[in-house]
Amino acid sequence: MKKRWFILIAVVLLVAVVLAACGKSSYKCEDPYGCVNVAPGQPIKIGAALVLSGPNESLGVDSLGGVEIAVDDFTAANKDWLAKGKHSIQVVKEDSQCSAEGGQTAAQKLAADKSIVGVIGTNCSSAGEPASKILSDAHIPLISPSNTAPSLTAPKTHAECYLRTAHNDKVQGKAVAEFAYKVLGAKTMATIHDGSPYAEQLQQVACDVFKQLGGKCVAQEAINVGDTDMRPVLTKIAASKPDVLYYPIFIQEGALITQQAKEVPGLENTVLMGSDGMISPDFIKAAGKAAEGMYLSGPAAVNNEEFNKKYEAKYGQEPPSAFHLHAYDAATMLLNAIKKVAVVDKDGTIHIPRKALCQALFSTKNFKGLTGTLTCNQYGDCADPKININKIINGKYVPVWPKK
Amino acid sequence: MSEKIKYFLERISWVDIMVWLFGLAILVIAVIGVIGSIHNAYYTKEQWMDFVVFGISQGGVYALIALGYTLVYGILFMINFAHGDIFMAGAFTGYFLAAKLNQYGIYNSHPIISLLLIMLLAMVTSVVVALITERVAYRPLRKAPRLVPLITAIGASFTIEYTFRGLYGSGVEAYPDMKIFVGKTSVLGLRILKVHLLVIILSILLMAALYAYVQYTKAGKAMRAVAEDKDVASLMGVDVDRVIVNTFILGAALAGIAGVLYALIFKQVHFFMGFIPGIKAFTAAVVGGIGNVPGAMLGGFILGIFEALGPGLILEGLGIPASYQLKDVIAFTLLVLVLIFRPTGLMGERLSEEKV
Numbered sequence: 030m031k032k033r034w035f036i037l038i039a040v041v042l043l044v045a046v047v048l049a050a051c052g053k054s055s056y057k058c059e060d061p062y063g064c065v066n067v068a069p070g071q072p073i074k075i076g077a078a079l080v081l082s083g084p085n086e087s088l089g090v091d092s093l094g095g096v097e098i099a100v101d102d103f104t105a106a107n108k109d110w111l112a113k114g115k116h117s118i119q120v121v122k123e124d125s126q127c128s129a130e131g132g133q134t135a136a137q138k139l140a141a142d143k144s145i146v147g148v149i150g151t152n153c154s155s156a157g158e159p160a161s162k163i164l165s166d167a168h169i170p171l172i173s174p175s176n177t178a179p180s181l182t183a184p185k186t187h188a189e190c191y192l193r194t195a196h197n198d199k200v201q202g203k204a205v206a207e208f209a210y211k212v213l214g215a216k217t218m219a220t221i222h223d224g225s226p227y228a229e230q231l232q233q234v235a236c237d238v239f240k241q242l243g244g245k246c247v248a249q250e251a252i253n254v255g256d257t258d259m260r261p262v263l264t265k266i267a268a269s270k271p272d273v274l275y276y277p278i279f280i281q282e283g284a285l286i287t288q289q290a291k292e293v294p295g296l297e298n299t300v301l302m303g304s305d306g307m308i309s310p311d312f313i314k315a316a317g318k319a320a321e322g323m324y325l326s327g328p329a330a331v332n333n334e335e336f337n338k339k340y341e342a343k344y345g346q347e348p349p350s351a352f353h354l355h356a357y358d359a360a361t362m363l364l365n366a367i368k369k370v371a372v373v374d375k376d377g378t379i380h381i382p383r384k385a386l387c388q389a390l391f392s393t394k395n396f397k398g399l400t401g402t403l404t405c406n407q408y409g410d411c412a413d414p415k416i417n418i419n420k421i422i423n424g425k426y427v428p429v430w431p432k433k
Numbered sequence: 434m435s436e437k438i439k440y441f442l443e444r445i446s447w448v449d450i451m452v453w454l455f456g457l458a459i460l461v462i463a464v465i466g467v468i469g470s471i472h473n474a475y476y477t478k479e480q481w482m483d484f485v486v487f488g489i490s491q492g493g494v495y496a497l498i499a500l501g502y503t504l505v506y507g508i509l510f511m512i513n514f515a516h517g518d519i520f521m522a523g524a525f526t527g528y529f530l531a532a533k534l535n536q537y538g539i540y541n542s543h544p545i546i547s548l549l550l551i552m553l554l555a556m557v558t559s560v561v562v563a564l565i566t567e568r569v570a571y572r573p574l575r576k577a578p579r580l581v582p583l584i585t586a587i588g589a590s591f592t593i594e595y596t597f598r599g600l601y602g603s604g605v606e607a608y609p610d611m612k613i614f615v616g617k618t619s620v621l622g623l624r625i626l627k628v629h630l631l632v633i634i635l636s637i638l639l640m641a642a643l644y645a646y647v648q649y650t651k652a653g654k655a656m657r658a659v660a661e662d663k664d665v666a667s668l669m670g671v672d673v674d675r676v677i678v679n680t681f682i683l684g685a686a687l688a689g690i691a692g693v694l695y696a697l698i699f700k701q702v703h704f705f706m707g708f709i710p711g712i713k714a715f716t717a718a719v720v721g722g723i724g725n726v727p728g729a730m731l732g733g734f735i736l737g738i739f740e741a742l743g744p745g746l747i748l749e750g751l752g753i754p755a756s757y758q759l760k761d762v763i764a765f766t767l768l769v770l771v772l773i774f775r776p777t778g779l780m781g782e783r784l785s786e787e788k789v
Contacts, residue, residue, distance in 0.1 A: 082598075082603040083603050083604075084603075084604060084605045084703060086603060086604060222755075224758060249754070249755060250755050250756075250757055250758075251755035251757060251758035252757055252758060253758055253760070253761065255709055256760070257695075257698075257699045257701070257709075258487060258491055258698075258699070258740075258741070260483070260487045260741075261484055261487055261740075261741045261744065261745065261757060261760075262744075262757035264476075264480050264483050264484065264487075264745075265476075265744075265745060265757070267480075268475055268476055268477070268480060280605065281605050281701065281703070284605070284607070284701065285699060285701065288700060292617070292626055293483075294479075294483075294624070311604060311605065314607055315605050315606075315607045315701060316607075317607055317610065317700070318610075
């Protein structure tokens with residue numbers, strides 16, 4: 030008796046599936062890169078390839094919050110559009126870590142899932158380099174909230190469908206050099222990078238601009254990710270007695286340099302400077318008192334009261350790093366573009382043509398986001414780049430330049 | 434005489450000659466680098482001495498970890514790749530006690546007692562982790578071919594790392610500063626950080642104690658007997674399993690202390706911190722002659738000093754920019770050179786056929 034029931038159910042299901050498949054679909058996908066078809070009741074999937082573990086976790090947690098809140102807001106604002114096919118928006122999380130290997134793994138996983146429409150990520154430029162290539166090859170757009178290395182959107186090296194809402198470090202490096210030369214009155218600068226594309230290119234831009242302004246770059250040193258004993262390299266830098274030591278690296282190594290610089294003779298009067306990779310309470314926790322008085326450059330758009338309220342209500346804490354608003358804008362940009370190019374079928378199926386989606390993203394113009402007014406150029410730079418210099422005072426990041 | 438030369442020539446192959454030439458070429462490049470750096474005169478004498486001091490303190494930590502590798506290798510002829518993570522286990526657990534003591538103010542009001550407590554906890558944790566590893570991953574494989582325990586060792590290493598990640602998360606925790614060890618002091622005209630001084634003194638004391646234990650106590654004698662020949666030792670009434678457990682306890686206790694010292698110098702702990710020091714300490718053990726206790730100490734200090742001095746002394750003389758990124762190249766080139774010219778390590782004995 031039981032068996033018969035099963036057979037009956039199976040037959041009914043089969044018929045239903047066949048009807049659904051060949052029944053009402055009137056849409057024919059003509060996009061050269063194909064379409065994503067989201068059947069009624071299924072979620073529209075977007076990926077989030079962010080740092081979700083390790084010393085730089087706070088960067089990823091921060092951005093992920095931005096993405097999820099953007100999804101909530103979009104869902105609330107487009108209820109009718111989604112309701113027709115009973116759709117929702119699902120964020121598929123992958124840990125891209127802060128390394129090329131991590132970026133590659135996360136991107137390959139996401140590219141293998143044909144239902145992923147677009148991806149927000151990565152946090153670190155080192156992960157962004159392989160990820161942008163892999164996802165562009167799979168015709169999936171990647172929008173980064175915090176990759177800043179100039180090479181990612183350079184005319185010769187940019188990936189086909191890669192965009193970012195974060196500033197290009199050509200802007201940040203210039204701000205750092207100008208602040209050091211004009212405000213701090215520094216004449217000599219030394220830099221340390223960790224071999225990552227972000228740090229290497231950013232310190233190079235800062236050095237180049239500093240030289241153009243009339244200063245001198247006395248040392249450009251490098252360390253490895255995972256190094257702990259920074260005293261030898263700091264001793265080397267101390268021999269040239271720079272006015273400013275600039276190390277735009279990440280939390281773990283940055284904290285070690287900050288602490289050990291205080292113990293190396295010859296660096297007593299050197300001003301320490303870093304950048305947005307170290308803007309996080311985790312950095313202050315790891316560097317402790319040594320971080321007091323240090324300057325860190327970063328995006329100016331970090332505080333948005335309405336957003337912060339939503340973030341605190343959802344996660345019970347303040348956003349822990351500097352790129353949540355960029356992540357919010359990136360996700361909103363992606364969702365708006367999806368809505369713009371998507372075709373809703375009679376039965377509620379949503380068809381999203383891939384090439385058209387990518388083109389729609391690149392044609393974003395005067396988009397009013399939380400970080401400013403965003404316009405994308407043909408290489409994928411969309412940001413409205415404004416840089417602040419923050420000083421660490423009593424364990425808090427206080428913006429000190431440019432003065433309002 | 435001519436017979437001897439003939440015999441010698443017969444024993445030498447072209448491969449040997451090529452390898453020696455390769456080694457010589459590296460040495461020549463190093464010498465050119467040193468001459469170049471001295472000619473540049475970029476650093477003052479104090480700065481050179483600073484490098485040496487940094488190297489010695491880092492080397493002390495390497496040496497303490499390297500002892501664990503060497504002790505186990507000397508007895509079991511296996512490389513305990515999980516040893517770096519046993520070091521991490523000690524440092525990480527010590528951190529939680531340090532943070533609690535700091536919170537209640539005991540950390541700075543009774544620094545010596547706190548330090549002893551932290552070290553004790555770190556030692557106990559490391560020993561427990563090491564004993565579990567030995568019981569689960571190594572003992573059942575004692576009679577297996579030598580490659581097998583090597584692979585379980587790597588498995589054990591990952592297991593320990595990710596267990597700690599699961600327990601304590603993947604962030605970096607900052608070790609609190611101990612006020613009495615903040616700042617510099619001067620010894621024999623050398624400026625030295627107090628925390629470095631502590632590390633150097635403690636590591637030398639511990640090594641001396643270990644050496645005395647192995648050489649002059651009954652348990653040490655049993656250990657040496659097992660290292661010499663397990664079967665004969667057990668015929669003489671030595672409990673081989675107990676000696677092996679003893680060896681793991683000793684190595685792990687030293688690693689636990691090394692973990693606390695490392696955390697005092699660098700003030701950071703995280704679950705992956707054991708990997709690189711573990712590899713470096715293993716290198717140090719091989720440089721000194723694996724299986725040899727004084728060799729591991731010597732190897733640790735030499736490696737530490739080379740790492741601190743090498744980039745400034747050798748690479749900069751060759752005009753290589755951003756030389757500190759190549760610190761690890763120096764360490765592993767040293768290993769290659771030692772293996773070319775003294776395959777058994779600086780203080781290693783020639784092993785009998787049977788042992789090899």
